Amino acid sequence: MRTSKTREILRYVMDYAISISIFILIWSLYVNISGVPQFVLPKPTVVFKEFIGLFTTGMIWPHLGMTVFEVVIGFGIGVIGGIALGYLVAKIEVVKTALMPFIIFIQTAPKIALVPLFVVWFGIGLPSKIVLIVSMVIFPIMSGIILGIDSIPADARNLMRILKANKLQVFMHLEIKYSLPMLFSGLKIGIVQAVIGAIVAEWMSGKIGLGYILTYGNATYDTPLLMAGIIVTIILGIVSYESIELIGRKLLKWHVSQNIE
Amino acid sequence: MNDFCLQTKGLNKVYHSVLKGDTVALKDINLDINKREFISIIGPSGCGKSTLLRILGCLDKPTSGEIIYQDGKEQEMGFVFQDSVLLPWKNVRENAGFPLVIKKDKTKESWDKLDDLLELSGLSDFKNSLPKELSGGMKQRVSIVRALSYDAPMLLMDEPFGALDAITRDHLNLELLKIWEMTKKTIIFVTHSIEEAVFLSDRVIVMSARPGQIKEIVEIDLERVRKESVRDTDKFQEYTKYLRGIIG
Ligand SMILES: Nc1ncnc2c1ncn2[C@@H]1O[C@H](COP(=O)(O)OP(=O)(O)O)[C@@H](O)[C@H]1O
Ligand SMILES: [Mg+2]
Numbered sequence: 001m002r003t004s005k006t007r008e009i010l011r012y013v014m015d016y017a018i019s020i021s022i023f024i025l026i027w028s029l030y031v032n033i034s035g036v037p038q039f040v041l042p043k044p045t046v047v048f049k050e051f052i053g054l055f056t057t058g059m060i061w062p063h064l065g066m067t068v069f070e071v072v073i074g075f076g077i078g079v080i081g082g083i084a085l086g087y088l089v090a091k092i093e094v095v096k097t098a099l100m101p102f103i104i105f106i107q108t109a110p111k112i113a114l115v116p117l118f119v120v121w122f123g124i125g126l127p128s129k130i131v132l133i134v135s136m137v138i139f140p141i142m143s144g145i146i147l148g149i150d151s152i153p154a155d156a157r158n159l160m161r162i163l164k165a166n167k168l169q170v171f172m173h174l175e176i177k178y179s180l181p182m183l184f185s186g187l188k189i190g191i192v193q194a195v196i197g198a199i200v201a202e203w204m205s206g207k208i209g210l211g212y213i214l215t216y217g218n219a220t221y222d223t224p225l226l227m228a229g230i231i232v233t234i235i236l237g238i239v240s241y242e243s244i245e246l247i248g249r250k251l252l253k254w255h256v257s258q259n260i261e
Numbered sequence: 262m263n264d265f266c267l268q269t270k271g272l273n274k275v276y277h278s279v280l281k282g283d284t285v286a287l288k289d290i291n292l293d294i295n296k297r298e299f300i301s302i303i304g305p306s307g308c309g310k311s312t313l314l315r316i317l318g319c320l321d322k323p324t325s326g327e328i329i330y331q332d333g334k335e336q337e338m339g340f341v342f343q344d345s346v347l348l349p350w351k352n353v354r355e356n357a358g359f360p361l362v363i364k365k366d367k368t369k370e371s372w373d374k375l376d377d378l379l380e381l382s383g384l385s386d387f388k389n390s391l392p393k394e395l396s397g398g399m400k401q402r403v404s405i406v407r408a409l410s411y412d413a414p415m416l417l418m419d420e421p422f423g424a425l426d427a428i429t430r431d432h433l434n435l436e437l438l439k440i441w442e443m444t445k446k447t448i449i450f451v452t453h454s455i456e457e458a459v460f461l462s463d464r465v466i467v468m469s470a471r472p473g474q475i476k477e478i479v480e481i482d483l484e485r486v487r488k489e490s491v492r493d494t495d496k497f498q499e500y501t502k503y504l505r506g507i508i509g
Contacts, residue, residue, distance in 0.1 A: 155342040158320050162340045163363045163411075173363070177350055254350035256393050 039221040051228040060213075060232060067198050067210040070126070071240065074133025075194040079187065081134065082141025087175075089142070090149035107139045111197070115204050124205035133197035137190040144186025148179025181255050184248035191244050195237045210236070265331055266296045266415060266447040267317065272326035274312055274473075285472035286312040287323070292466070292475070296331070296414075297445045301458035302466045304508065309473025310451045311419055317449060318417045332414065339408030339446075341418040345400040347392040347407075354379065354388040357406040364411055371410070378406045382436060398429040402436075409440065416448045423453065431489070434460055438487060455508070459483075459500045460492060467507050477507055 024044045030036075031043050038046065054060040088095045089103075115132055122128035152174060160170050202211025210233050217226030272290035275283050286309040294300055302310050315321040317328065318340050330336050347356045358375050361367075379385055382402045392400060401421055408416055422430040434457060441448055452458050458465045462481050469476040481500060483491055491497055 153344070153346055155344060155346045156348070158315075158340065158342065159346055160363075161320055162318060162338060163360050165363045169363055173348075173359075177348065254391050254393070256349070 039223045042224045042227065046224050047227045047231070050224040051231055054228055054232065063209050063213050064232065064236070066208045067195075067202065067236065070129050070133060070198040070201070070209070071191075071194045071236075074130045074197065075137055075191060077130065078134040078137025078190060078194065079141050082138040082186070082190070083145055083183070085138065086142035086145030087149070090146045103139070103142070106135070111135050112200050115201065119205055128205070129198065129201035132201045133194050136193040136197040140186040140189040140193065141183070142186075144182040144184070145179050148182035149175055151182065152178045181252055184244070184252065187244050187248070188241060191240045192237060195233070195240060199233060264296050266294045266298065267331065268293050268329045269317075270327050270329070272313070272316065272323045272328070274309070274316065274321075275324045287316070288472035288474050290326070290473075290475060294447060294449065296447055299441055299448045299450065299461055299463050300466060301450045301452055301462040301464075302468060303452055303455065303458045303504070304468030304473075304476075305470050306453060308468045308470035310468060312473065313468075314417050314419050314449065314451050336415065337411060337413035339411070339413045339416040341401075341404055341408045341416070341421045343420045343423055345392075345397075345404035347400055347403055349392050352389050352391055353384055353395070353403050356392065356403050357384075357410055359407060360411045366411065371412075374412075375406070375410050378409055378440075381440070382406055398425050398433060401425065401433065405437070405440075409444065409446075412444075414446055416446050418448065418450045420451050420453065422457070430454075430457065435489060437461065442486060455501050455504045456492070459497060459504065460487065465504065467504065479504060479507075 027041075028044045031041055042050075085099075089099060090096075111132060114135070115128075118128040118131050122131050156174060156178070157170070160174060165173070198209065199211040199214070202209035203215050206212060210229060213229040214226055214233070217223065217229055269290050269292045272287055273285070274287040275285050277283050290313060302313065304310055312321065316323050318338055319334070320340075328334075348359065351359065354375070357379060358372065361371050361375065376385075379388060382405070384399070384402055384406065387395065387399065392403075395403070405418075405421065408418075422433055425433070437448075438461060450458075450461060459481055465479045465481060467476045467479065468474065479500070483494075483496060483500075
């Protein structure tokens with residue numbers, strides 16, 4: 001059991017490593033043969049050195065820290081807000097009828113187009129960034145909760161009534177647990193959105209954050225810096241996504257979508 | 262004779278629907294159910310069996326008429342649904358003991374009794390299994406133990422074995438009788454199998470559809486304790502033949 005699992009992980013990593021190596025090989029061949037200038041496409045080695053440099057000089061930390069901070073705060077508020085709002089919509093018909101048109105409108109509107117408006121309303125500091133992130137996180141979480149609560153079998157609710165369970169017990173023992181699989185699908189979409197939101201918000205305003213590094217690299221034609229920054233962003237995205245995935249897998253062992261160990 | 266468990270007087274149930282018009286699901290249902298009786302309700306699908314059971318279990322309200330419970334409206338009841346509705350994140354023992362958690366019953370006595378019931382139902386070796394690892398018959402066993410766990414005097418069952426194969430069904434019928442004889446509960450059992458109704462019951466309530474009414478109540482005078490062999494007797498065959506005749 002154990003060895004087959006280790007082998008599986010190893011193969012997974014190997015597949016990744018091979019496809020990335022091939023990609024880098026083609027990239028470096030192309031740069032060498034075509035001789036494109038560095039500000040258009042630098043060599044992989046140059047980007048790699050820049051990437052390492054970001055960490056060894058310590059230059060990246062305040063920016064990375066700021067972006068992580070925004071993601072954590074924005075994601076946190078978005079999750080709590082999404083759960084609360086989703087629960088109200090799922091449970092109270094009036095709220096659903098009243099809010100649904102707005103929810104659909106705001107959900108389909110490209111949030112990024114709203115950034116200038118957020119800047120006008122909330123200034124160029126942290127608040128407008130957090131507002132953008134929250135607006136991008138809240139809807140996937142909300143739909144997750146609504147779908148989850150709708151997925152509860154009618155007879156499971158009847159069981160709670162036969163047992164004379166109170167509202168809190170129904171919430172704790174039935175609604176939360178049944179919503180978890182859908183909620184985690186929402187969380188996974190939400191965390192990706194949160195990282196995108198943070199980067200975009202930093203593009204628009206301010207002088208700190210990974211998004212700022214990208215605009216700075218762009219404005220100064222420092223393409224190695226730009227690409228190294230993109231790699232840090234991608235890694236941040238993957239790490240945060242995988243953390244949610246890992247927590248989800250721990251909590252949802254019972255779910256039919258998870259293989260029995 | 263105040264040994265009744267519940268009485269219904271002129272129960273009616275109408276479902277209103279804008280699209281399909283009104284459905285009279287139940288019409289003038291008058292029932293007297295005795296304590297410790299095993300009653301089956303049988304009839305064609307759509308005749309209102311589930312509706313009646315849900316109303317008896319206070320999961321739905323009649324449009325008119327009343328129900329009198331010997332022990333009052335708040336009396337405890339167990340309900341076994343057609344789908345076992347086990348909570349997928351709880352293992353067998355946690356599912357079976359779920360009512361005790363809801364009722365905040367932490368006494369060792371109740372939990373020991375639960376383990377006895379699990380033992381009796383052949384679930385001892387599966388206490389830590391999750392629902393997704395169980396067969397349909399096993400799941401329904403767990404859901405029956407769950408309904409028994411808090412020792413409600415009345416047990417309502419809605420086609421609990423309807424989705425199971427014939428062999429498993431016969432097996433569970435025997436187990437259910439054993440439990441009933443041990444615990445002496447009142448059981449109201451909905452089924453669409455005539456053999457099952459005859460094998461289990463003291464009385465069989467035959468319903469007809471549109472509107473859902475009681476057509477006849479048939480007393481099953483077969484020996485108690487019933488064994489598998491009772492199915493082969495002439496009397497058993499007569500009852501099934503008779504019931505098949507009325508249901509048509
Ligand atoms: N919630 C409901 N709304 C409208 N009609 C219903 C509802 N539940 C049951 N019915 C109708 O009532 C009748 C009896 O249904 P039911 O009690 O489920 O029958 P059975 O369990 O005997 O198959 C059927 O015609 C069904 O369509
Ligand atoms: Mg039914």
